Amino acid sequence: MKPDDAFLSAAPHLAVAGLSRRYGAFTALDDVSLAIRKGEFVCLLGPSGCGKTTLLRLVAGLDTPDAGRVLAHGADITRLPPARRDYGIVFQSYALFPNLSVADNIAYGLTPRRERARHRERVRELLDLVGLPGAEDKYPAALSGGQQQRVALARALATSPGLLLLDEPLSALDARVRDKLRDELKRLQKKLGVTTLMVTHDQAEALAIADRVVVMNAGRIEQVGTPSEIYRQPASRFVAEFVGEANWLAARRVADDVVEVGSHRLVLGQALPAGDAFSLFVRPEDVLVRERWQAAPNTLLARVADVAFAGALTRLKLAPEGMPGVTLSAELCPSMLSRQTVVPGQIVPVALPAERLIAYPEGARC
Numbered sequence: 131m132k133p134d135d136a137f138l139s140a141a142p143h144l145a146v147a148g149l150s151r152r153y154g155a156f157t158a159l160d161d162v163s164l165a166i167r168k169g170e171f172v173c174l175l176g177p178s179g180c181g182k183t184t185l186l187r188l189v190a191g192l193d194t195p196d197a198g199r200v201l202a203h204g205a206d207i208t209r210l211p212p213a214r215r216d217y218g219i220v221f222q223s224y225a226l227f228p229n230l231s232v233a234d235n236i237a238y239g240l241t242p243r244r245e246r247a248r249h250r251e252r253v254r255e256l257l258d259l260v261g262l263p264g265a266e267d268k269y270p271a272a273l274s275g276g277q278q279q280r281v282a283l284a285r286a287l288a289t290s291p292g293l294l295l296l297d298e299p300l301s302a303l304d305a306r307v308r309d310k311l312r313d314e315l316k317r318l319q320k321k322l323g324v325t326t327l328m329v330t331h332d333q334a335e336a337l338a339i340a341d342r343v344v345v346m347n348a349g350r351i352e353q354v355g356t357p358s359e360i361y362r363q364p365a366s367r368f369v370a371e372f373v374g375e376a377n378w379l380a381a382r383r384v385a386d387d388v389v390e391v392g393s394h395r396l397v398l399g400q401a402l403p404a405g406d407a408f409s410l411f412v413r414p415e416d417v418l419v420r421e422r423w424q425a426a427p428n429t430l431l432a433r434v435a436d437v438a439f440a441g442a443l444t445r446l447k448l449a450p451e452g453m454p455g456v457t458l459s460a461e462l463c464p465s466m467l468s469r470q471t472v473v474p475g476q477i478v479p480v481a482l483p484a485e486r487l488i489a490y491p492e493g494a495r496c
């Protein structure tokens with residue numbers, strides 16, 4: 131059974147199976163399969179041009195695939211026109227009607243039009259929900275970007291759709307407004323339980339907001355996982371490079387779970403993939419600076435090259451002995467620094483926990 135068959139037979143809330151979209155000779159989306167459960171918040175994450183919006187547009191019915199299917203509750207909706215699909219959508223640009231009041235913008239999709247009193251009540255409810263009570267009579271031009279996006283969200287939710295589609299809804303906003311709206315969006319999504327698919331190229335946003343993140347690269351899915359799985363266990367070198375900060379060390383195979391970096395042997399928590407040359411990955415917060423030396427596997431000495439205070443943590447640059455040319459970034463939390471001072475030039479013991487090291491075959495790039 132192909133993985134698509136397994137998840138399609140489970141009739142998830144939304145599924146795409148073997149979806150491809152080509153523009154001339156260029157393949158924007160290449161055999162993508164994905165299943166989304168009811169109530170899930172899923173983020174499509176990836177660099178510009180990787181096919182996120184293409185996938186969202188196919189789900190919305192705004193475009194037609196060259197191959198593959200879109201299914202809602204197991205029913206094939208690939209050819210169903212957008213108006214007959216059960217979703218609300220918010221785009222990056224606010225896309226409100228400038229000549230309509232906030233109330234009319236929100237009520238636009240509500241039918242039948244004659245039920246004005248009922249619509250007024252629904253608009254009031256939605257404006258409360260998105261944190262804009264009393265804004266009914268304002269016009270879009272009188273609203274800030276963040277407020278306009280709240281109205282766009284209210285409009286998308288007006289018909290209580292089964293699916294909320296969001297295409298970079300926060301990226302046109304300044305950082306402070308974006309963070310606030312991000313938290314509110316997450317709270318709102320959980321409160322309503324509306325299944326949500328959001329496109330973003332901002333990894334911090336995806337990790338903070340999503341139940342599951344779909345990392346895309348060049349029209350394909352690299353990994354689907356919870357934010358913590360994506361961050362802690364990147365399935366490919368591409369994901370490891372795209373999400374979060376990392377140290378990369380050139381390593382050579384010594385045994386099935388042992389590599390050599392410079393003159394050091396490092397034990398790994400899992401068996402190496404095939405190959406002799408690897409890029410060894412370790413997050414800065416997993417580079418552990420010890421108070422005193424203990425002869426233990428994966429422990430080495432390093433000279434502190436730089437100490438930079440960064441508020442909630444302190445960033446160190448470390449030059450490990452026996453690894454010429456290598457600089458390791460480490461992050462220390464305040465509780466650790468209250469026990470020990472670290473200054474440039476100091477020699478400190480450093481541990482690289484086996485289970486925190488991941489080896490990717492050299493050359494297996496993006």
Ligand SMILES: Nc1ncnc2c1ncn2[C@@H]1O[C@H](COP(=O)(O)OP(=O)(O)OP(=O)(O)O)[C@@H](O)[C@H]1O
Pocket residue numbers: 153158176177178179180181182183184185331
């Ligand atoms: N109508 C089109 N005609 C030709 N090429 C297209 C068309 N639409 C998209 N593409 C190409 O398909 C690829 C994927 O585009 P898509 O908009 O899905 O990327 P994206 O991941 O959403 O990127 P961004 O974050 O920049 O919006 C891009 O290389 C884009 O240039």
